Amino acid sequence: DFECGEEVEMSFMKNGKWLGVAYRVRKELLGGRALFPHVLVKNCAIEFNFGQREDTYFSVPPGFTFIQHLPVAERVRGTLGPKSKAECEILMMVGLPAAGKTTWAVKHAAANPSKKYNILGTNAIMDKMRVMGLRRQRNYAGRWDVLIQQATQCLNRLIQIAARKKRNYILDQVRWPRGGPVV
Numbered sequence: 709d710f711e712c713g714e715e716v717e718m719s720f721m722k723n724g725k726w727l728g729v730a731y732r733v734r735k736e737l738l739g740g741r742a743l744f745p746h747v748l749v750k751n752c753a754i755e756f757n758f759g760q761r762e763d764t765y766f767s768v769p770p771g772f773t774f775i776q777h778l779p780v781a782e783r784v785r786g787t788l789g790p791k792s793k794a795e796c797e798i799l800m801m802v803g804l805p806a807a808g809k810t811t812w813a814v815k816h817a818a819a820n821p822s823k824k825y826n827i828l829g830t831n832a833i834m835d836k837m838r839v840m841g842l843r844r845q846r847n848y849a850g851r852w853d854v855l856i857q858q859a860t861q862c863l864n865r866l867i868q869i870a871a872r873k874k875r876n877y878i879l880d881q882v883r884w885p886r887g888g889p890v891v
Contacts, residue, residue, distance in 0.1 A: 709771075710735075716743070724766025742784035745775070787822045790874045797823065797876040813878045828866055829880035830859040 709717040716738065718731040747754065757764060759774025768774065775783075790796045799816075801809035810831055817825040834855065863881065870877055 744786055789824055793874055800879045810880050813880045823876045825876045825878050827878045827880050830863050833859045833862045
């Protein structure tokens with residue numbers, strides 16, 4: 709809700725049930741930038757209707773409208789990725805361990821949001837491998853080799869997938885255990 713005063717309110721409904729206001733952000737903090745819907749889930753499938761379907765699962769609350777029903781002139785387009793593989797960028801980090809490659813990669817990706825870099829490396833994978841909010845390193849005491857092997861297998865698979873996608877990547881992997889990456 710952009711019309712509720714000095715703040716923008718973000719609220720949610722699930723299957724017609726009002727879940728209330730989740731966030732409030734001062735308009736001045738947005739600096740005229742658009743907000744884009746995003747949901748992060750794990751091990752489940754969800755479906756959204758932003759107005760593209762004629763039939764709705766529930767009635768829309770008064771004063772609200774589907775994003776799809778906004779006039780095109782009022783919509784803000786998100787950044788686009790590369791149009792062809794020739795336009796894609798792949799940056800490969802090279803250097804000694806603990807030289808700051810990962811730090812540089814994260815800062816470079818943050819400084820260039822329009823490029824939408826995907827950072828690929830076992831460290832990035834292990835950061836995503838959490839059990840009950842804790843990094844897996846703590847849960848794998850004495851089995852570090854198992855964790856590294858799993859992360860390396862994931863990375864090899866991600867590199868195979870990346871080769872088929874039109875995206876920008878930063879490869880942040882110092883060394884390749886046991887025979888190198890599968891490309």
